[in-house]
Amino acid sequence: MRLQSITLTNFRQFRGVQTFDFSSDSSKPVSLLFGANGAGKTTFLNAFTWVLYGTMSEDVEEQDRMVTDSVWRALPIGSSTEVAIELRLDHEGQNYRVLRSASLRKQSDLQPKSSPEVQLWATKSDGSSEIVKAPQEAIHKILPEGLSRFLFFNGERIEKLVKKGAYAEVKQDIKVLLEMEHVERAIAHLPKVDRRLTQELKKYGGDKASEIQTEIDDLRERETNAHSELDGLEADLATLTEERERVTDLLRQHAVAAPIQAQRDAVTNELKDARNARAAAVAERANLIATRGFLAFTETLADKTLETANSLYQKGALPAPLKREFVDQLLEQGACICGTPLIEHTGAWEHVKEWRQRAGLQAVETVWQQLSGQIAPLSSKRAELREDFEQITKRISDARDRVDTLEASKSELDGKLLDDRLEDAPELETRRMDLESRIGVKQQRIGSITSELERIKNDIDKKTRERSRAEVTDELASKARTRSDLVQSVRRALIEILAIRENNMRVRLDAELKKVFRSITHQNHIPTLNEGFELTLHKDVDGVQLPVPKSTGENQILSLSFVSAVSKIARENRKERRAEGQPPKDAGVYPIVMDAAFGSLDEDYQQAVSRALAEMAPQLVVLVSKSQGLGKVVTELMPHVSHLGVIQTHTTAPENGTDHIELEGVSHPYIVAAETDHSELKVIK
Amino acid sequence: MTSGSRTEKQVLEELSKEERDLITRVLQIERAKIHVSAYDATEDLLAAVKEIIP
Numbered sequence: 001m002r003l004q005s006i007t008l009t010n011f012r013q014f015r016g017v018q019t020f021d022f023s024s025d026s027s028k029p030v031s032l033l034f035g036a037n038g039a040g041k042t043t044f045l046n047a048f049t050w051v052l053y054g055t056m057s058e059d060v061e062e063q064d065r066m067v068t069d070s071v072w073r074a075l076p077i078g079s080s081t082e083v084a085i086e087l088r089l090d091h092e093g094q095n096y097r098v099l100r101s102a103s104l105r106k107q108s109d110l111q112p113k114s115s116p117e118v119q120l121w122a123t124k125s126d127g128s129s130e131i132v133k134a135p136q137e138a139i140h141k142i143l144p145e146g147l148s149r150f151l152f153f154n155g156e157r158i159e160k161l162v163k164k165g166a167y168a169e170v171k172q173d174i175k176v177l178l179e180m181e182h183v184e185r186a187i188a189h190l191p192k193v194d195r196r197l198t199q200e201l202k203k204y205g206g207d208k209a210s211e212i213q214t215e216i217d218d219l220r221e222r223e224t225n226a227h228s229e230l231d232g233l234e235a236d237l238a239t240l241t242e243e244r245e246r247v248t249d250l251l252r253q254h255a256v257a258a259p260i261q262a263q264r265d266a267v268t269n270e271l272k273d274a275r276n277a278r279a280a281a282v283a284e285r286a287n288l289i290a291t292r293g294f295l296a297f298t299e300t301l302a303d304k305t306l307e308t309a310n311s312l313y314q315k316g317a318l319p320a321p322l323k324r325e326f327v328d329q330l331l332e333q334g335a336c337i338c339g340t341p342l343i344e345h346t347g348a349w350e351h352v353k354e355w356r357q358r359a360g361l362q363a364v365e366t367v368w369q370q371l372s373g374q375i376a377p378l379s380s381k382r383a384e385l386r387e388d389f390e391q392i393t394k395r396i397s398d399a400r401d402r403v404d405t406l407e408a409s410k411s412e413l414d415g416k417l418l419d420d421r422l423e424d425a426p427e428l429e430t431r432r433m434d435l436e437s438r439i440g441v442k443q444q445r446i447g448s449i450t451s452e453l454e455r456i457k458n459d460i461d462k463k464t465r466e467r468s469r470a471e472v473t474d475e476l477a478s479k480a481r482t483r484s485d486l487v488q489s490v491r492r493a494l495i496e497i498l499a500i501r502e503n504n505m506r507v508r509l510d511a512e513l514k515k516v517f518r519s520i521t522h523q524n525h526i527p528t529l530n531e532g533f534e535l536t537l538h539k540d541v542d543g544v545q546l547p548v549p550k551s552t553g554e555n556q557i558l559s560l561s562f563v564s565a566v567s568k569i570a571r572e573n574r575k576e577r578r579a580e581g582q583p584p585k586d587a588g589v590y591p592i593v594m595d596a597a598f599g600s601l602d603e604d605y606q607q608a609v610s611r612a613l614a615e616m617a618p619q620l621v622v623l624v625s626k627s628q629g630l631g632k633v634v635t636e637l638m639p640h641v642s643h644l645g646v647i648q649t650h651t652t653a654p655e656n657g658t659d660h661i662e663l664e665g666v667s668h669p670y671i672v673a674a675e676t677d678h679s680e681l682k683v684i685k
Numbered sequence: 686m687t688s689g690s691r692t693e694k695q696v697l698e699e700l701s702k703e704e705r706d707l708i709t710r711v712l713q714i715e716r717a718k719i720h721v722s723a724y725d726a727t728e729d730l731l732a733a734v735k736e737i738i739p
Contacts, residue, residue, distance in 0.1 A: 137721065182715035190711070196731055392730050490707045493696055500693050583701040644726065 001143055002619050004088035004095070004592045008681070011083055012195035013040040015068040015678035021643055022591075022621060028642035030614060031621045032634075033681075034661055035647030036671055037338040040679040041623040044647065045595040048152045051085035051100045053136075053145050054116055059154065067104055081106040083114060092587065093141045095123035096132075099141060117569055125387070139555045146173035147590065150563050154392050155596040156557060171533040176591075177570045178505045183498045190491040191220060197484045201467075205477035209470040215461045231448045237442045244435040244515070247428055254425040261425065264413035271406040278399035285392045288385070293377065295385045301376045328357040336579065432546050464488065505569065506531065512565035520608040521555050522550075527558055535562060560609060564616040567592065571618070591619035598628045608635035623647075626661050626670060652672035689732050 008014040022031050035041045046056040056063055065072075066083045075081050084101030099121075102114035120135035132138045143151070148172070175181040195217070202213045222357040236682045254261070330352055334342045342349045468485065472478045510529040525548050528536050535558060537548045548554075571588040594613075600604045610633045613620060624633065646661060649671040659671040663684060697705060710733040719722040 132712075141717070141719070176719065182712060182719045185719070185726070186711045186715045189715070189730060192725075193730045193734060196727065197694060197734070451701045481739065483738050486703055486707060487734060489700070490704055490711060493700055493704065493708060494711070496691070496696050497693050500691060500696065510687075 001089055001590055003593075003621070004090060006047060006051070006088075007086040008044075008083075009082060009084040009086075010066075010068045010071050011047060011050075011085055012043045012066060013068065013677075013679040014043070014681065015071055015161055015676070016059070018681040020645055020681050020683065022619065023255070024619060024642040026618060028640050028641040029617070029619050031619075031643040031645070032637060032641045033621070033645045033647055034622050034626055034663070035623060035679070036625060036649045036659065036668070039647040039649040040156065041595050041625070041647060043679075044623060045154065045593055047085050047151055048593055049148055050116075051087045051098055051118075051141055051536075052143060053148065053151070054100060057154070057343065058212055064113050065111050066102065068678055069109060070678055072104075072106065072107065072111055075106045077108070077177070079104050083116075083246070089142075093413040096137070096142065097121045097123070097129070112564045142236065143590070144176045147177050149173060150177070150566055150592075151590050152593045153595070154600065155560075155594055174505075174509075174533075174566060177566060178501070178573055180498060180501050181507070183494055187491060187494050187498065188479055190487055191224075194484050194487045194491075195220070197292040197480045197487065200418060200480035201472075201477050201484065204474040205472050205481070207471070207482070209467060209472050209477065212463055212467045212470055216467065217459055219404075219456050219460050219463065223460070226449050226453050226456065230446065230453070233442055233449065234445050237439065237446065240439050240442065244432060247435060251425065251428050251432060254428065258425070260416050262409065263341055266412060267406055267410045271403065271410055274399060274402040274406055278396065279393040285389070287395060288388055288392060292381070292385050292388075295382050298378050299382060302378050306372075306375050310563070324356055359681070361377060384444055440578065449455050506533070506574075508569050509562075509565050512568055513561050516561040516612055517558065517562045520561065520603065520605065520612050521554070522608075523554075524553070527561065529562075553605060556601065557605065557609065560612070560616070563592065564612060567617045589618045591621065592617040593623075595623045596625075596628065598624065598633060603632060607632040607636055613637065614640040626659075630661075638664070640684075646682045646684060647671060648672060648680045648682050650676065650678050650680060652677050703737050707733060710737070 002544055005019055005021045005023065007019040009016060019030075021031070024031065033041070033044065035044075042057075042060060046060050049055050049057070067081055071081060074153050080103050082101055082103050084099060087098045089098070091094050097120070098118065100116050102119045103116055104112060118135050118139070120132040120138055121129040122132050123129040134298060145507045149170075172181075175184065198213050198217065202217075205213065225352035267397065305533055331342060331349070336348065336352060340348045341441075342352055398486065464485070467481065472481060506529055513527050513529055513535075517525075525537050525539050526545075530536060537543045537554065537558060539548050540546075567590060573588055598609060601609060606628070613622065614637060620638065644663060646663075646668050648669055651658075651671060651674060657671070658669070658673055660667045661670040662668075666684075668682065697708070700708065711730060714726060714729050714733060718726065
C-alpha cells in the first residue's frame with residue numbers, strides 16, 4: 001500500500017478544502033511537513049486513522065469539535081456544513097479512494113457528535129471507478145487496524161511500544177503484518193470442518209469405522225477442553241508473571257536501599273533512646289531543684305544566723321546552759337546545791353531567783369541545739385547540690401547533642417529513602433513468594449495439560465490410522481474418510497508452518513532490530529527480541545550481559561528500530577515462496593506517518609535517526625516543528641524528500657510574533673496574522 | 686513438531702498435490718476474512734475440501 005494524496009475539508013484546524021500530495025518513488029520516499037506547536041501536526045497524523053477507521057488517538061483533545069472552529073462559528077443556526085477527508089492510495093496494483101465524511105447541522109455553538117460515513121471506490125485500469133461494497137471491511141483488508149500503531153504514530157509516544165505489558169498486544173498485531181494470524185485462524189477452524197466430514201463417516205461407515213470415529217470425537221472434545229484450559233492457564237500465568245516482575249523490581253530497589261533502611265532503623269531506635277535519656281535527665285534535674293534547691297539560698301542565712309548567735313553569745317544574751325525547771329526545784333526545796341538555805345526574800349534566794357530569769361526553757365534549748373548543729377552541715381549539703389546540679393546539667397546537654405546528631409542522621413536517611421516504593425520490603429517479599437508459589441502451581445498444571453495434549457494427539461493419530469484400515473463399504477463414508485485425512489494432514493502442516501514462521505520472524509526481527517539500533521545509537525547497548533516478544537536492552541561488560549535501564553530517548557530509538565525492522569521484514573516476507581501462493585508486487589509495503597519523530601532526542605541522535613528514517617519504510621511522511629526539524633535533520637533527510645510542505649499557523653494573536661521558516665534557501669511564512677485561527681497546508685515542492 | 690532447521694518450503698514440498706492445494710485455498714480464505722472477527726470459516730473451508738476431493 002502506498003499513499004497518493006490526502007484532502008482535508010474543514011477537518012479541525014484545516015479550514016476549507018486542502019490537499020497534500022504524497023506520490024513518490026523509491027529514490028525519494030520522504031514527504032516532510034513543518035508546523036509550529038499547535039499548527040496541526042498531530043491532527044494531520046490523526047487524519048489518516050480517522051479516514052481509514054474513524055478513530056483518533058487519545059492525545060487528541062476535544063474530539064467532538066471536528067469542524068474548524070471559525071467555520072462552525074460563522075455558520076448560521078439551522079444550516080449544515082461538512083467535515084471530510086479523502087485519501088487516495090494504491091494497493092496490490094489497484095488504486096483506491098477512501099472518503100469519510102459527516103454533515104453537521106448547527107443548533108448551537110457547541111458541535112454535535114458527528115456520525116461519519118465511509119465510502120470506498122476502486123479505480124480500474126481503464127480509469128473508470130466502482131464503489132466498493134462493505135467499505136470498512138475492504139479497508140481493514142488493505143490495512144488491518146492493528147497495524148496502524150506501527151504505521152501512524154507520535155514519536156514522543158512511540159516508546160509505549162516497548163513498555164512492559166505491551167508485548168502481548170504488539171505480538172498479536174505483528175502476527176497480522178507477518179502473515180501468521182490467518183494461519184492461526186485456519187488451525188483453529190479446520191477441526192470444525194473435520195467434525196462435519198466425520199459425521200458422514202459415523203453415519204455410513206459401518207460399525208467398526210463408526211466406533212473408531214466416536215472415539216476420535218471424544219478425544220477431540222477432550223483436546224478442545226484441554227486447549228481452553230491451557231489458554232486460561234497461560235493467560236493467568238502471564239498476569240502472575242507480570243505482577244511478579246513488578247514486585248521483583250520494587251524489591252530490587254529495596255536491595256539497593258536495604259543497607260540504608262537498616263541504618264535508618266538503627267538510628268531510629270537510638271534516637272528514641274536518646275530522647276528518653278534526655279527526658280529522664282530533665283526530670284531528674286527538676287526533682288533535684290524541687291527537693292534540694294532551697295539549699296542554694298541558705299548560705300547567707302546560715303552565716304547570718306551564726307553571726308547573730310555568736311554576737312548574742314558575746315553579749316552573754318544567749319540562754320545559759322541552765323534549765324529553768326532545775327532553778328524552780330532549788331527554790332521549792334529551799335536549799336541550793338551548795339547547801340545554802342534559800343529562804344524567801346533573802347539575798348541567796350534573790351540570787352538564785354535571778355538565775356531563774358537567765359535560765360532557758362528546755363524546748364528552746366533543744367531547738368537551739370539542733371539548729372546550731374545543722375548550720376555547719378548545710379555548707380557541705382550546698383556543695384553536694386552544686387556538684388549534683390552540674391552533673392545533671394552536663395548529662396542533659398550531652399543528651400541534647402546526641403538527639404540533635406541522631407535527628408540530622410535520620411533526616412538524611414529519610415531523604416535517601418524518600419521514594420515510598422521502597423517501603424514495606426517484608427510485605428513485598430511475602431507477596432513475591434506468594435506469586436512465586438502460585439506461578440509454580442500454574443506451571444505444573446500447564447505441564448500436565450501439555451503432556452495430556454501430547455497423549456491425546458498420539459491417541460488421535462493412532463485411532464486415525466486404525467480408521468484408515470477399517471473396512472468401509474459405503475462410498476460416501478469412504479470419501480468422508482479421505483477428506484478428513486486430508487484436512488488433518490493440512491492442519492498438521494499448518495501447525496508446523498506457524499511454528500517455523502514464528503521462530504523465523506522473531507530471529508529475523510531480532511537481527512534487523514540489532515542492525516538498525518546499532519546504526520543509530522552511540523552507546524554499546526544491544527537490543528534483543530526474546531521468545532516472549534519482549535524487547536530488552538543490555539550491554540556487554542567483559543563478556544557478561546548486564547541489563548540496561550532504558551531512558552525515554554533510548555526507548556524511542558528502540559521503538560523506531562523495532563518499527564523499522566517490522567516494516568522491512570514484512571516486505572521481505574512476502575517475496576519468499578509462501579503457502580499462500582505468489583504474492584502481489586507491492587505485498588508487505590506500507591507507508592509510515594510520523595509526528596514528532598525527534599521528540600526527546602539529542603542533536604547527534606536526531607542526525608542518526610534522520611539517516612535511519614530515510615531507509616525505514618518505502619514511503620515516509622515526517623511531521624516536525626522548526627526547532628526539531630531544521631539543521632541536521634533537514635540536511636540528512638532533504639536528499640530523500642520528494643514533497644516538502646509547511647502547515648502554516650494563521651493566528652488572531654499576532655502580538656505573540658509572526659514567524660518564517662527558511663527551507664532550501666527560501667523564506668516561507670510559518671506563523672502569520674489572520675482574521676481567524678486556522679491552519680493551511682502550503683506545498684513548497 | 687518441527688526441527689529448528691526445517692523450512693516452510695520443505696514442509697510444503699513434502700505434501701501431496703491435494704494437500705498443497707488445500708493449504709493454499711485455506712490460507713487464501715482465512716486471509717481474505719482476517720479482519721472479520723465473527724467469520725465462521727467452516728462452510729467455505731468445507732467447500733474447498735469438496736472442490737479438491739469432489
